[in-house]
Amino acid sequence: MPEAADVGTGNLLGVAMNERFLFVRPPRPLWPFNGPSSAFWPPLAFASLAAMLRERVHDLRVEILDAPALEMGWHTLEDEIRRRQPAFVGIGEEAASCVEGLRLARLAKSGGARVIAGGCFFGHVAPEVLRSGLIDTVVHGEGELTLIELVEALRDRSDAALARVAGISFLCDGEVVRTRPRPLITDLDSLPFPAYDLLPVERYGARSRNHPRLAAIEASRGCLGSCDFCVLWRQMGRSVGDHVVPQLRVKSPERLVEEIRVLLRHHDRGYLGWVDPCFNAHPQVPGRLAELLLRDGLRIGQSAWMRTDGLVRDAASGALASCVRAGLNEAYLGIERPDSDSLATLHKTSGLDDARAAMRLLRERFPEVLAIGSFIYGLPGDSPATVRAIHRLAIELDLDQFFFIPLTPLPGTPGWRSELWDATGEGFREFNFLPSGRPHGRHAALERALFFSLLLTWPPARLRGYWRRLFDHDPRKRRVGWRLIGRGARLHLNRLLSGWRGGRDDFGLIFPAWYES
Ligand code: B12
Ligand code: SF4
Secondary structure, rough: OOOOOOOOOOOOOOOOOOOEEEEEEEEOOOOOOOOOOOOOOOOOOHHHHHHHHHHHHOOEEEEEEEHHHHHOOOOHHHHHHHHHHOEEEEOOOOHHHHHHHHHHHHHHOOOOOOOEOOOOHHHOOOOHHOOOOOEEEOOOOHHHHHHHHHHHHHHHHHHHHHOOOOOEEEEOOOEEOOOOOOOOOOHHOOOOOOOOOHHHHHHOOOOOOOOOEEEEEEEEOOOOOOOOOOHHHHHHHHHEEOOEEEEEOOOOHHHHHHHHHHHHHHHOOOOOEOOOOOOOOOHHHHHHHHHHHHHHHOOOOEEEEHHHHHHHHHHHHHHHHHHHHHHHHHHEEEOOOHHHHHHHHHHOOOOOOHHHHHHHHHHHHHHOEEEEEEEEEEOOOOOHHHHHHHHHHHHHOOOOEEEEEEOOOOOOOOOOOHHOOOOOOOOHHHOOOOOOOOOOOOOOOHHHHHHHHHHHHHHHHHHHHHHHHHHOOHHHHHHHHHHHHHHHHHHHHHHHHHHOOOOOOOOOOHHHOOOOO
């Protein structure tokens, strides 16, 4: 791989004024646990990047096309891209939507746009996607500052200009060039407010009862932890030499209140989905923010991924009580494993005692908070007995719902190997955090054991848990309880039947009727 500094100068062309930079989220299948009304959150990455571009590159028309939110299928999207004729198209996908990302890149390129890919998936498969010829530049890690410089460099049309931009990869004479790492933005308060006005805001959570008028919002980037299987701390980590270390950065509570005020007053939002890798990683910010919201009489439903040890800490300090009073009503907890040894193997730093203590606190002091746990199976050495133990732990903890996620070799994590690259993208459908459902798949024996455990293991604690969830006196919890149980049952049955029936496999995802429209 040539060094960035070795790259020569290319041709120089004039800059067209008011070129269009179009961020596109293409049509995609739904994750089966989500209902159609809240399956698609506002794409906060695009809103944040667009706001920065708009603020710093004045002669650019910045737009976001969120096809799933508009129920826009491929046919209409193609017309729309032709009509808008963007000079640049920005894309960023989960691995599971790699098919859609590549299809979009092909479409954009055929219209003459230059395609820039970023995010937690493309950033870790840069050599592979660049060699596909569908993508011109890959942005690694945090995107805002890189994108400003990148647009200027692309307008310059020289490889030398590209080589000066930190945090990207591009092809030069058939070789992949990766430039020096981009330093993290030190003060997140310096980011402009996300460009919510460029999104079809009224569509998000429009018909949802549990997440009405949904907004996505971030309080922090990165994490204190460095769990093996996780891309999030890597995506927003700090480069030290040739490796990345975890780094947590937070916005100030004062800035966050302002953002929330704008979401409530200008965009009529009714529910906040915190997108933070770990909302309660910082010991002060969530609690202080909640106090400010309460002071201003702002109360709004909220969901967040949280650490169990942080939850215990914040219950003791009173911060958790403030958060719940300000509206926090859904906590997603990464509990992962039923034994300390495998937690240590995964470098998970919150443990089983934290999980037990957190769940006790939630049940006793915050019964209105819906507690959802996620667990990982498929580590080397896992056996049917391991997944049965995970299921028993989930029952013991008395969670309102739990997800079992197969250990997935996401690009960027140690499980990833470049041989797994699939240029069609289809192979990445299985990176959807769902049981594969294949009779001979990666984790077939574990998934069969899990299925039978879910079907046949009914200790009194599980029966009590179902009774409580389905007949909870809190109507929201009752509704969510019924829905999740129904969707879970549907998923497991469908996966089992599709394994038996053969034929087209949708990987457990739900393709909406408008997908090709
Ligand atoms: C909100 C969310 C959802 C929502 C909404 C999804 C949707 N499609 O609307 C729900 C809950 C429904 C969901 C579902 C799924 N999700 Co999700 N989701 C997220 C979450 C929490 C937030 C994304 C976000 O807004 N981040 C905040 C922004 C600001 O950060 P960012 O995306 O990293 O963007 C920055 C940089 O990465 C970069 N960047 C990003 N994109 C681009 C593009 C360009 C052009 C450039 C230049 C830069 C750039 O610049 C940005 C600003 O600095 C992330 C985790 C996370 N914290 O990121 C997972 C995450 C993206 N989801 C993930 C997954 C796997 C899924 C599912 C497949 C399974 C699941 N349920 O978890 C489904 C698929 C759903 C579907 N079909 O769309 C994984 C993806 C892993 C991977 N490498 O593929 C993540 C990373 C979580 C994880 N635990 O690993 N998800
Ligand atoms: S605590 Fe959560 S977000 Fe942080 S590294 Fe571990 S899995 Fe990732």
